[in-house]
Amino acid sequence: MKSRMAVALLALLGLFISTYLYLFKVGLIGTIACGTGGCETVQLSPQSRFLGVEVAAIGVAGYAILLGVALIALNRRFVAERWPVLLLAGLSGGAVLFTAYLKYLEFFVIRAICRWCVASAVIITILFVLTVVELRRTRTAPSV
Amino acid sequence: MASPSRVATKKPSAKTPPPAGAGRFYLLLGGAAVIGIGILAYLIFRPKEVSIPADVSILASDTAGFRGYVMGSDSAKVEISEYADFQCPACGSFEILQFDVVKRQLIDSGLVRWRYRDFPLPQHKYSRLAAHAAACADDQGKYWPYHRALYDNQGNWSFAGSATGLFRTYAGQVGLDVAKYDACMTSAKYAPRIKASMDEGTKLGVASTPTFLIAGRLYRGVLSSDTVAAIARAAAAQPTQ
Numbered sequence: 336m337k338s339r340m341a342v343a344l345l346a347l348l349g350l351f352i353s354t355y356l357y358l359f360k361v362g363l364i365g366t367i368a369c370g371t372g373g374c375e376t377v378q379l380s381p382q383s384r385f386l387g388v389e390v391a392a393i394g395v396a397g398y399a400i401l402l403g404v405a406l407i408a409l410n411r412r413f414v415a416e417r418w419p420v421l422l423l424a425g426l427s428g429g430a431v432l433f434t435a436y437l438k439y440l441e442f443f444v445i446r447a448i449c450r451w452c453v454a455s456a457v458i459i460t461i462l463f464v465l466t467v468v469e470l471r472r473t474r475t476a477p478s479v
Numbered sequence: 480m481a482s483p484s485r486v487a488t489k490k491p492s493a494k495t496p497p498p499a500g501a502g503r504f505y506l507l508l509g510g511a512a513v514i515g516i517g518i519l520a521y522l523i524f525r526p527k528e529v530s531i532p533a534d535v536s537i538l539a540s541d542t543a544g545f546r547g548y549v550m551g552s553d554s555a556k557v558e559i560s561e562y563a564d565f566q567c568p569a570c571g572s573f574e575i576l577q578f579d580v581v582k583r584q585l586i587d588s589g590l591v592r593w594r595y596r597d598f599p600l601p602q603h604k605y606s607r608l609a610a611h612a613a614a615c616a617d618d619q620g621k622y623w624p625y626h627r628a629l630y631d632n633q634g635n636w637s638f639a640g641s642a643t644g645l646f647r648t649y650a651g652q653v654g655l656d657v658a659k660y661d662a663c664m665t666s667a668k669y670a671p672r673i674k675a676s677m678d679e680g681t682k683l684g685v686a687s688t689p690t691f692l693i694a695g696r697l698y699r700g701v702l703s704s705d706t707v708a709a710i711a712r713a714a715a716a717q718p719t720q
Contacts, residue, residue, distance in 0.1 A: 340504045347508060351515040355522070364522040409501070 336414070338469040342423060343405035345462045346398050352455050353394030360391050369450055376447035382440045390437065394455060397430055401462065417473045424470050427463040434459050531607040531670050545672055546679075548613075548622050550582070551592035556715040559591055559707070560692040562598040562680040565609035565629045566637050567688045573701045574630040580704035591711050595626070597676040598688050605642040610673045612646040615663035616655055624653040 359367045360378055367374045377383065383390050401423065408419035434456045441448060547560065563570040585591035597613075599606030609629050616625030628649040629636075636642040643664075650660040663669075680690070684697055691698040691707070694714035702710075 336500075340500075340508075343504075343508060344511065347511055347515065351519065354519060358519065358523065409504075 336409075338465045338472070339405060339408045339420070342427075342462055342465050342469070343402060343409060345458050345465070346402035346405050349455055349458045349462070350395065350398035350402055352451055352458070353391050353398055356449075356451055357389060357391035357395050360389055367451075373447040374449040374451055377441055377445055377449035377452060380445045380447075382437075382445055393433075397426070401426055401430070417470075420466060420469050420473055423466040424463070427459060427466050430459045431463045531611045531667050531673070547594040547596040547676065548617060548626070549592060549594050550623060551586040552589045553592070555586075555589055555592035557591050557694065557711045558594060559711065560594040560596055562596045562685045562688060562690045562692070564598055564600045564603055564606045564688040565613070565626075566603035566606040566633065567600065568633070569701050570689045571630050571633040573689050574627070577702070577704040577707070581707050584704065584708055585711055590715055596680060597673045598680045598685055598690070599673060599677065600688060603637075605636060607670070607673060608642055608646065609636075611667065611669050612650070612660075612664065614669035614672065615660050616650065616653065618663055619655050619659060621653050621655055625649065625655070628653055 355364070356367075356374075356378060358364045359374075360383065367378070369375065378391070385393060404419055404422050404426065407413055408416075408423060413419050437452065438456055441452060561573075563573075565571075581591070581593075586593050597610040599610050613622060613625050613629060616622050629646075632645065632649065636645040639645055646664075647657060647660065651657050683692060685692075687699055689699075689701060691702060693707075693710050694717070698710070
């Protein structure tokens with residue numbers, strides 16, 4: 336249960352980070368706190384859009400869905416259900432793959448590091464590991 | 480009975496007791512959400528840092544015949560163009576130590592017309608912002624007082640974490656309508672004009688600041704008021720073609 340709670344908290348944190356990046360991209364918050372200048376480079380690069388959609392907006396939507404599913408997984412009606420955890424694992428697994436692709440672009444194509452994007456990558460990786468742990472726990476949990 | 484490898488099959492029910500620590504967890508989650516939303520709202524509604532873009536397209540309407548800030552008589556025999564950067568210490572030194580004498584002896588006397596051209600060097604963090612702030616002051620007819628305020632305070636804003644607020648303070652001090660100044664800064668409307676000034680200087684061979692263009696020749700570095708006077712008088716003595 337604690338892993339589901341941690342997943343919800345991480346999804347909320349990721350949601351705020353991606354919202355921050357999206358607000359910067361659409362010009363609502365002026366400058367971005369980054370320290371290296373890499374955030375601006377990455378956010379203003381052509382690679383900051385994926386199939387015509389802002390990557391930050393994909394992050395907002397992705398983390399919002401993960402948060403929603405994590406809250407469902409925590410709901411007393413679904414505590415004993417396995418499907419919310421399966422869904423979380425599938426979504427976060429896909430997000431990890433997408434993040435790996437974005438990291439490749441950051442390191443080898445744009446050649447700039449966005450610290451907020453790195454923070455998001457760390458969050459989604461931990462979130463995925465936690466859902467896998469939770470998945471294994473629900474598989475082996477004795478029926479009550 | 481389910482095998483250990485199968486999903487737990489207890490029928491979920493609304494009467495299932497909430498997980499242990501659920502109350503504290505929802506409190507924590509709600510608190511984090513409130514803090515996060517508060518921070519984002521603050522970031523959206525706080526006074527914005529202004530940024531003046533360097534790479535802009537220059538349209539003819541952007542410059543509209545504008546070729547720098549002019550001080551002095553239209554009928555002056557000699558024109559001196561100064562390519563300068565508000566954040567450059569040498570430009571500050573010329574402004575503070577030499578320009579008053581140049582103004583009194585050469586400009587006010589009608590011998591020289593002074594033309595100040597922006598040449599914001601890329602290594603100076605606030606140069607373009609300063610040049611743009613001065614352009615916004617020019618909108619309200621206060622270019623030269625603002626220009627002087629920037630140089631007088633160069634040591635303060637050059638090393639500040641943010642110059643936006645200080646420039647705004649100087650705007651108020653020289654008597655600008657700060658609301659109009661803010662709107663002008665946010666629009667970044669003079670960015671192309673600043674770039675055009677820099678491009679023009681680069682074409683002439685300007686590579687550092689200050690650089691003075693006097694009678695077709697470039698003089699690099701800080702000139703003393705005596706040197707400026709000597710060059711200007713020599714130029715004025717030359718027969719016009």
